[in-house]
Amino acid sequence: MGRLSRFITLGSCLLMLLTVSCQQQESNASLRSPQLFRFQPSKNPIVPRTMSRLAREANIKIRMVPSNSRQRRAAKKIRPTFLTIHSTSNHSSSATAMQHSRALCRGAFSNRSWHFTVDQYMVVQNLPLNESGWHAGTAAGNHHSLGIEMCEAENLGQNHFRTWDRAAKLVAVLMKRYNINLRHVVPHYHWTGKNCPTPLLTNGRPGPKWGWFLSRVDYYYRCINGGTPNR
Numbered sequence: 295m296g297r298l299s300r301f302i303t304l305g306s307c308l309l310m311l312l313t314v315s316c317q318q319q320e321s322n323a324s325l326r327s328p329q330l331f332r333f334q335p336s337k338n339p340i341v342p343r344t345m346s347r348l349a350r351e352a353n354i355k356i357r358m359v360p361s362n363s364r365q366r367r368a369a370k371k372i373r374p375t376f377l378t379i380h381s382t383s384n385h386s387s388s389a390t391a392m393q394h395s396r397a398l399c400r401g402a403f404s405n406r407s408w409h410f411t412v413d414q415y416m417v418v419q420n421l422p423l424n425e426s427g428w429h430a431g432t433a434a435g436n437h438h439s440l441g442i443e444m445c446e447a448e449n450l451g452q453n454h455f456r457t458w459d460r461a462a463k464l465v466a467v468l469m470k471r472y473n474i475n476l477r478h479v480v481p482h483y484h485w486t487g488k489n490c491p492t493p494l495l496t497n498g499r500p501g502p503k504w505g506w507f508l509s510r511v512d513y514y515y516r517c518i519n520g521g522t523p524n525r
């Protein structure tokens with residue numbers, strides 16, 4: 295190989311490396327971890343329990359979207375590295391976790407799907423955890439995270455605090471199962487800037503209420519991880 299061709303080959307390799315590096319930066323940018331904004335760890339004493347015990351406390355039921363549905367036929371295989379929190383913005387008295395799940399299963403939300411629906415009484419799983427849903431508004435969000443919807447049916451006497459606390463237990467279990475860092479527990483806002491989950495944002499952005507939610511998640515995580523956080 296002559297000196298010139300060696301130079302051209304070296305140049306091509308450098309160009310390839312630069313291209314790969316830029317692509318890497320792009321994908322990392324879309325998967326950036328937000329700061330733990332105004333996060334203060336809960337000072338509650340740790341109550342040790344197993345992951346399965348905490349999952350039982352969360353009261354997880356199963357009602358899967360049919361595998362031949364449009365959403366599931368278009369799904370990709372995933373391994374979640376983020377958990378995305380939503381709220382339904384549905385205030386009608388029938389908007390419980392089970393009612394949302396039934397509606398999702400019969401195709402009422404044509405272009406949307408998510409993995410769990412939570413209310414003050416239960417968690418309902420709607421998708422397998424190795425399949426992508428359509429909930430985050432971006433491909434990165436859909437292909438790297440599990441979607442968790444929290445109900446807001448105040449008319450039925452839904453208690454927001456109990457719903458958020460149950461969601462925090464579920465999130466802690468999923469963090470442990472998939473070794474997900476607390477910084478990767480994100481509001482829908484993280485992916486698209488949408489004001490979601492509305493009741494946990496402050497003026498449409500993560501603020502003290504979101505920090506409080508993360509502190510509950512962190513607390514339950516430490517309860518099932520020997521007191522050690524993952525943040």
Ligand SMILES: [Zn+2]
Pocket residue numbers: 379380381429482488490491
């Ligand atoms: Zn949302």
